[in-house]
Amino acid sequence: GAVVSQHPSRVICKSGTSVKIECRSLDFQATTMFWYRQFPKQSLMLMATSNEGSKATYEQGVEKDKFLINHASLTLSTLTVTSAHPEDSSFYICSARDPPPRGGYEQYFGPGTRLTVT
């Protein structure tokens, strides 16, 4: 199957600073990537859908000015948490869609990034 990587795997930042998380599709071109957030012992909640070359689509209740998403290339999407606060501490997971003709709209998940804001 296709591989999706995330960097960093863990990050600790101070309150008020910004942190960038990268999501890369390593062996396929992903026109669409998705960003999820997972709190401890809870399910994955979709934050936004990232389309290459266009603005991201955010789910209701997700602050677009706080969670900046950029999908500048077919293999890279970034999530920047701006002015981070302790309540932003969470596990962030991306997934990338492998479209036809190579794929069948399968989605592959990255290993996740644990963000801790102190």
Next chain:
Amino acid sequence: AQTVTQSQPEMSVQEAETVTLSCTYDTSESDYYLFWYKQPPSRQMILVIRQEAYKQQNATENRFSVNFQKAAKSFSLKISDSQLGDAAMYFCAYRLSNTGNQFYFGTGTSLTVIP
């Protein structure tokens, strides 16, 4: 609206035994996919099995099989000959098929395997 319900927050099974995890979903669509994902302590989401809604035959992958009841909107996962490595969080998920849209996840079932 699409919703996925997993009514068993926790399950346990004796090693080598069989366990069934339940999942129900609600949708008005006719063309969709259903998935079971495993999330071990590493937090990496691992696809266990996938079922296309238009297929009547239940999907199987080695020790993993599903019981897909489309009319009842039920999609249970059976794990046979349970192994210690099966211990994880299991998420049932739904996705519309043709456009590769977002996943809708259930709340998960934590599976413990007892040696």
